[in-house]
Amino acid sequence: xxxxxxxxxxxGGSRGLGRAVCLELAxxxxxxxxxxxxxxxxxxxxxxxxxxxxxxxxxVRCNVAEAGEVKALMDAAVQAFGRIDILVNNAGVTRDGxxxxxxxxxxxxxxxxxxxxxxxCMKAVARQMVKQRYGRIVNLSSVVGxxxxxxxxxxxASKAGVIGMTKSLAKELAxxxxxxxxxxxxxxxxxxxxxxxxxxxxxxxxxxxxxxxGAPEDVxxxxxxxxxxxxxxxxxQVLAVDGxxxx
Numbered sequence: 009x010x011x012x013x014x015x016x017x018x019x020g021g022s023r024g025l026g027r028a029v030c031l032e033l034a035x036x037x038x039x040x041x042x043x044x045x046x047x048x049x050x051x052x053x054x055x056x057x058x059x060x061x062x063x064x065x066x067x068v069r070c071n072v073a074e075a076g077e078v079k080a081l082m083d084a085a086v087q088a089f090g091r092i093d094i095l096v097n098n099a100g101v102t103r104d105g106x107x108x109x110x111x112x113x114x115x116x117x118x119x120x121x122x123x124x125x126x127x128x129c130m131k132a133v134a135r136q137m138v139k140q141r142y143g144r145i146v147n148l149s150s151v152v153g154x155x156x157x158x159x160x161x162x163x164x165a166s167k168a169g170v171i172g173m174t175k176s177l178a179k180e181l182a183x184x185x186x187x188x189x190x191x192x193x194x195x196x197x198x199x200x201x202x203x204x205x206x207x208x209x210x211x212x213x214x215x216x217x218x219x220x221x222g223a224p225e226d227v228x229x230x231x232x233x234x235x236x237x238x239x240x241x242x243x244x245q246v247l248a249v250d251g252x253x254x255x
Contacts, residue, residue: 009032009033009036009232009233009235009236009238010036010037010236010237011033011036011037011038011093011094011232011235011236012036012037012038013037014037014038014039014093014094015038015039015040015041015085015089015090015091015092015093015094016030016033016038016039016040016041016092016093016094016095016096016235017041017042017043017081017082017085017092017094017095017096017129017133018030018033018040018041018042018043018096018098019042019043019070019072019096019097019098019099019125019129020043020044020045020072020098020099020100021040021042021043021044021051021054021067021096021098022042022044022045022047022050022051022053022054022067023047023050023054023199024198024199024200024224025098025148025193025196025198025224025227025228026042026054026096026098026099027050027054027057027224028223028224028225028227028228029096029098029227029228029231029232030042030054030057030058030065031054031057031058031061031228032225032228032229032231032232033063033094033096033232033235034057034058034061034062034063034065035061035063036232036236037062037063038063038093038094039063039064039065039066039088039089040055040058040063040064040065040066041065041066041067041068041081041084041085041088041089041092042054042055042065042066042067042068043067043068043069043070043072043081043099044067044068044069044070045069045070045071045099046069048067048069051067051069052067054067055067064088064089066084066085066088068080068081068084068085072097072099072121072125072126072128072129073120073121073124073125073128074128075128075132078125078128078129078132079132081129081132082129082132082133082136086136091136091140092133092136092137092143093137093140093142093143093144094143094144094145094146094235095129095130095133095137095143095144095145095146096146096147096148096231096235097125097126097129097130097145097146097147097148097170098148099121099122099125100118100121100122100125100148100166101117101118101121101122102118102160102163102200103115103117103118103162103163104159104160104163105159106158106159107161110161110162114162115161115162118162118163118165118166119162119165119166119169121166122163122166122167122169122170123165123166123169123170123173126147126170126173127173130145130147130173130177130188133145134177134181134186137181137184137186138181138184138186141184141185142185142186143181143184143185143186143187144186144187144234144235144236144239145174145177145181145186145187145188145189146189146190146191146231146234146235147170147173147174147188147189147190147191148170148190148191148193148227148231149167149168149170149171149174149190149191149192149246150163150164150167150192150193150194151192151193151194151195151248151250151253151254152164152167153166153167153168153169153170153171153192154168154171154192154246154248154254155253155254167192170190171190171192171246174188174189174190174244174246175188175244178243178244179244182243182244187234187239187240187242187243188243188244189234189239189242189243189244189245189246189247190245190246190247191227191230191231191234191246191247191248191249192246192247192248192249192250192254193222193227193249193250194216194222194248194249194250194251194253194254195212195213195215195216195221195222195250195251195253196221196222196223196224196226196227196249197221197222197223197224198224201221215253216250216251216252216253217251217252217253217255218251218252219251220251221251222249222250222251226249227249230247230249233247234247
């Protein structure tokens, strides 16, 4: 992918899927602005890795559930690089538990970060992209948003909501040369999945027709495709990167 001269904002870019996306875009020549919630050391490691690929990169601390902080993130990106061509909404959290045991705070925290955060970031960047008459927005949903999962009512609701927002905003912005798509990862090898109990991992693997976990790079390449010019006539779509789980 050739992203020379383009600027990308990636939320939750300090590690895991977000870091893989940052590196994929940086390898294509994009300027990368990544936001992180609290781990500054990890964020700076990602910045250094992007710079080692020849890209310019910047890390900004931001709680995506806070409108003021999201605005400051987008302002920092425009101030540093003059424009925002690509937005990747990757930041998210989990607070798993069965519905009858789930605390209201756990539901709210997941909805705020995963759904409201995506909404705020898209709203903050939309005006800039409309002014440019160009933009690529890629939202990270999940296979859980497509098929549900026991113990993840809050997470499934947030990721299904992301799909609904993606399709709605795609219709609003299509006439301005702005595409809005989603990627729905399945069982991917990250810190989050590494912390799962072994029995849960075994059950998840058994549900994957390809018989293996995906790598963060598998997701990053799908994101890069949707952010690139080869996908210029694709909008409002959900690309599952899940080894066949959602079939």
